[in-house]
Amino acid sequence: MEFQEMKEYIIEQALSKQLISATISQPRAKSNEIKRVKLKPIEIKNMYHIQIEYQYERVLKHENIPIENFAESLEKLFDQYRQMHADFITEKVQVQLSKKNKVMWKSEKTASSKTVNLSHNRKKNYLLDEDTPYPFLIRLGVQTAEGKVKKQKYDKFKQINRFVEFIDDALAYLPKGKPVRILDFGSGKSYLTFALYHYLKIEKGIDIRVTGLDLKKEVIEECAMIANDLGYDQLEFLVGDINDYNDETTVDMVVTLHACDVATDMALARAVKWGASVILSVPCCQHELNAQLNAPGLDIMLKHGLIKERFAALATDSIRAEILNLVGYEAQLVEFIDMENTPKNILIRAYRNGKKPTAEQFEKYNHFKQMLNANPFLENELKDYL
Structure with a gap:
């Protein structure tokens, strides 16, 4: 044939x-x-x-x-x-x-004709089953006391499961034979922090110590109370700023969700300096590059404020991922389901591999940066590692 x-x-x-x-x-x-x-x-x-x-x-x-x-x-x-x-x-x-x-x-x-199953709406096999009661989801109001996902909370349930998928993917990169240290910067109401703790500690039996850090004192107090009620004794919540947290010398996983503007870069830089094996970051508002953009060849796009804002956000995350690639990580930009259903649904996922970048990688990065007239905050934070 x-x-x-x-x-x-x-x-x-x-x-x-x-x-x-x-x-x-x-x-x-x-x-x-x-x-x-x-x-x-x-x-x-x-x-x-x-x-x-x-x-x-x-x-x-x-x-x-x-x-x-x-x-x-x-x-x-x-x-x-x-x-x-x-x-x-x-x-x-x-x-x-x-x-x-x-x-x-x-x-x-074949001996006999088979039938085709066209079913598409079968129940999705989530890592956290939607018919299983989870104490943390009940306590956070995502599930009813009977363990059913509340209709108005189903988007949050899907987001939590999507995040758990990323955690599951990262298992192979976490250290073995020692407690795993995890920091969550900008933890907020901590739906995902509790999900991370539950999945790694309760379901996978991994020895972990997790800290959630946020500036909102009342939110931190509420999360600390929930952790105590659930008996999550290796999960703590502290009031603090990313830049002022200096209690660690080595961290294995850094999570940062919706840290505004260069706060995301601060967290990424801190993760690199700690030698984190896994970085998961969902950026929020991004103003730095928007203010710097000066690319005459892109004027047809950038003269429109809406397009300029979106382009700046995409370019910022591309630059962040490439810098991580240049300092010894395998970084990817992947789709993430956002709780608030906003366009900000990109997650930066990076695994430490220790690879040295090539001259060609540096050349491509510098060419892209110069084309946009960009002076990235993250590059300046990591200049000793580049």
């Missing part, structure tokens, strides 16, 4: 709604961060779609494609990968492609 003939056959099977499931693997390029792709048909609002699940090393992302648009997506996947296992209603197919697209094809007819 020729390459084009194979593609046309697979596409025809998919478009005729014969697909049950498929796995596409073996990226052609080593630089491809998506290691595996899974396909399955689903029904959304009575419309047939193919769901594409992109499997990164530690993250899954989904895209739902209407059936009429699926051929183009599948064509692109065959250009990027060399292997496919597909399960259709009446046959199983295995495809292996050489570097020059020579096709090795294996097909096996």
Whole structure:
């Protein structure tokens, strides 16, 4: 079977709604961060779609494609990968492609026709189950006393679970054989601080000591009382500013959520200086670069205040991530579900790997910074590490 003939056959099977499931693997390029792709048909609002699940090393992302648009997506996947296992209603197919697209094809007819499950609205498998009572969620008003998620708190419940997913992803990077020290700057009402403590201490049995730090005295007092009521004896809450907290020499994980403007940079810089293995940061308002921007080539964009604000925020987080890459971290910008449903839903995730940056990395960073006329606060804070 020729390459084009194979593609046309697979596409025809998919478009005729014969697909049950498929796995596409073996990226052609080593630089491809998506290691595996899974396909399955689903029904959304009575419309047939193919769901594409992109499997990164530690993250899954989904895209739902209407059936009429699926051929183009599948064509692109065959250009990027060399292997496919597909399960259709009446046959199983295995495809292996050489570097020059020579096709090795294996097909096996099934004894009886299978059925396709188009269910999309099945209950999501959250790390914190929505039907299980959790004392901290009950105490924080997310669940009822019976352990049911309150309807008006469901967005918070989803956000908490999304954050727990990030914590679970980070487990491999936390030190073993010693207590894990964790600091949460700008902890606020501490929904996520309590979730972090519960997941690591109660569910995973890890020896941790967690400190939540915030400037609002009444909020800190309330959180401290809840921690005491729950018996969370390795969780403390303190009133204080990020810049003034000097009680540690080494910290394993630093969390910072919605710290305004350069307060996020202060927390990131402090995390690097402590040698934190894991950094999770959701930035808030970002004014520094907005005031510095001077890029004539971007005037068509930046003359609009709204666009300038959003561009500055995205560029700021890109700069932060790149600086972390330059000082020995693997940093990514990932989507985060925000409790307040605002556009500020980017999370900076960084794992310490100790790698030395290349000259090319520095050159690209400096070129980007100079193009924007940026003088990043975080770079100045970490100048001794760059």
